[in-house]
Amino acid sequence: AQSVSQHNHHVILSEAASLELGCNYSYGGTVNxxxxxxxxxxxxxxxxxYFSGDPLVKGIKGFEAEFIKSKFSFNLRKPSVQWSDTAEYFCAVNDDFGNEKLTFGTGTRLTIIP
Amino acid sequence: DVKVTQSSRYLVKRTGEKVFLECVQDMDHENMFWYRQDPGLGLRLIYFSYDVKMKEKGDIPEGYSVSREKKERFSLILESASTNQTSMYLCASSLGGRVQETQYFGPGTRLLVL
Structure with a gap:
C-alpha cells in the first residue's frame, strides 16, 4: 500500500525566510x-x-514543488514566506488511476513569526 | 465556485448512539469522499463513492457505513459511536473521470463522543 511521509511535523520560520517542506512516497510507479x-x-x-510533464510545478501564492522520481519526493518550496502562510500543509499521492483515492501524509504545521 | 457543505460544525454524542454526518456538494460531482483528520495522523480515507448507490471502502472503514442515495449527498453513519471515533470528519468531492481531479473539501464536523 502507498504511504506518504512528511518528516517535518512543525516548522517555525521568520517572515522572508525560505521554505522547503519534505514529502516522500513509497510507490515506485506512476503517481499523481x-x-x-x-x-x-x-x-x-x-x-x-503534478500529473505529468515539467517536474517543477507552480501553485498559488508563490508556492512551487519539484517532483524527483528517483528520490520518490515532491518537496514544497517558497522563496520568501509571509505571516499569512501560517497553516498546515498536507502532501497527497494517487497511484490508482481507476479511482481518485488519495493517500495523505501526516501534515506539517508551519508557523511564521512576524 | 464549488461548495461542499457539512450538516454540523460541532457534534457531541454519547457512546452507543447512532450518528449521521451529512455532506452535500453543489457542482454535480461524481465522486465523494469521507475522511477523518487526527493530529499527527493526517487525513485517512474512510469511504468513497464514485456514483449514486456505489461505495468503496477506504483505509479505515471499520465502525462506519455510508449512504449515497442522491448524487449531491453523501452520508457517513456511525452505527454505534465509540470514544475512539472522536475526531474531525471531512467530506470532499471531485468531478470524476479518468484524469485525476482536484478534491474540494467541506469545512469539517468536529465530533466528540462521550
Missing amino acids: LFWYVQYPGQHLQLLLK
Whole structure:
C-alpha cells in the first residue's frame, strides 16, 4: 500500500525566510502528486498538483514543488514566506488511476513569526 | 465556485448512539469522499463513492457505513459511536473521470463522543 511521509511535523520560520517542506512516497510507479493547505479556521484547499510533464510545478501564492522520481519526493518550496502562510500543509499521492483515492501524509504545521 | 457543505460544525454524542454526518456538494460531482483528520495522523480515507448507490471502502472503514442515495449527498453513519471515533470528519468531492481531479473539501464536523 502507498504511504506518504512528511518528516517535518512543525516548522517555525521568520517572515522572508525560505521554505522547503519534505514529502516522500513509497510507490515506485506512476503517481499523481498534490499539496493541500489548511489555513486556520478554513477548508482544506489545493495548493498545487503534478500529473505529468515539467517536474517543477507552480501553485498559488508563490508556492512551487519539484517532483524527483528517483528520490520518490515532491518537496514544497517558497522563496520568501509571509505571516499569512501560517497553516498546515498536507502532501497527497494517487497511484490508482481507476479511482481518485488519495493517500495523505501526516501534515506539517508551519508557523511564521512576524 | 464549488461548495461542499457539512450538516454540523460541532457534534457531541454519547457512546452507543447512532450518528449521521451529512455532506452535500453543489457542482454535480461524481465522486465523494469521507475522511477523518487526527493530529499527527493526517487525513485517512474512510469511504468513497464514485456514483449514486456505489461505495468503496477506504483505509479505515471499520465502525462506519455510508449512504449515497442522491448524487449531491453523501452520508457517513456511525452505527454505534465509540470514544475512539472522536475526531474531525471531512467530506470532499471531485468531478470524476479518468484524469485525476482536484478534491474540494467541506469545512469539517468536529465530533466528540462521550
